[in-house]
Amino acid sequence: MKKTILTGLRVNSELTLGNYLGALLPMVRLANKYSEKYNVNIFIPDLHSIISNIDGSLKENTLRSIKYYLAAGLKLNENVHLYRQSRVPAHAELTWILNCIATMGEMGRMIQYKEKSEGKESANVGIFDYPVLMAADILLYDASFVPVGEDQFQHIELTRNLAERFNHRFGDTFTIPEDTKTQVKFMGADTGIRIRDLQNPEKKMSKSTPGENSKIMLSDDPDRAAKKIMSATTDSLEKIDFNLETQPGISNLLQIEALVNDVPLGEVIREWAGKTRYGDLKKQVSLSVSNLLISFQKRLAEISDDRVENLLPEGEKYANAVANAKLAEVYEKVGLR
16 A cells, blocks of 8 residues: 655644744645655645634635645645545544543643743643644555645654553554654655744744744745845854854854755755855845745736635545545444444
8 A cells, every 4th residue: 555645734824934944845845756755635624724713714724725735746646635624524533532641741742832821821632632633634545655744743752652552551553653854854854843933043933923034925025035144043143054053143154045946955065165254145045035035926927716726625535535544443442333
């Protein structure tokens, strides 16, 4: 049987350059590379999306999310499956089963929960529990590879733990996803990809950060985006080197340059090794980002809602068939059938 690659991006709003380079574009490149050999499940995690905000924009955001994949160059064939999470009820049903073998202790240790609930008087339960839903998303399809950014590595390990725990109690049921080291190697990266805030490179680039110059949105005017790169925070060391600890701003620019142009990070590092003019690096990265946005925005404008809506029924038929079969096996194992 073909192994499965699975990924999904929340659809609350438009994406940042960090979302695009760190998650969407690598996934598209992987899908195009491996879709003849693997099943590639690309799902829209609309159930995850309501964790932060429940409103009437989900349909619009869902269509836009799929357009992003197509505009990024996703090539469709019989092994690429597009579907909405909420149209496959097995995701929510398996989450309950997994909740009953997950522990409060391991959930409370999730870094994403701590970050998302920080400073809030009362965080909703979905923020606490969504890693279990993520585990269900993965395990229903026996996915081996789940390309994610480094901020999701802990959730992959939770998924592995829950699958191993279930298999130990009830017999072999779930495929154990590969560990994060193997995942990173499969993605063709040396480390997990995490594009940094342009003004505070100690943090990841986020659409929720208030400062406009801290992030680049996919809808940004290309010239405006170039100016944001030119104003990016660097350091005073006067050397160009890739070191996320001592030079996070410079390292971020090098990583952006590599990802935008689809070249190995090591190649970009060697190209700039020994150079000291930060302005030259910024000019090169700003040009690369500007060109990326120009071509991406042109392709995006050419994709209609009708085209997207016509793609979904076939993928959702496939997803329900696979997920329901796995859920039936789980229900039988735990004695519900």
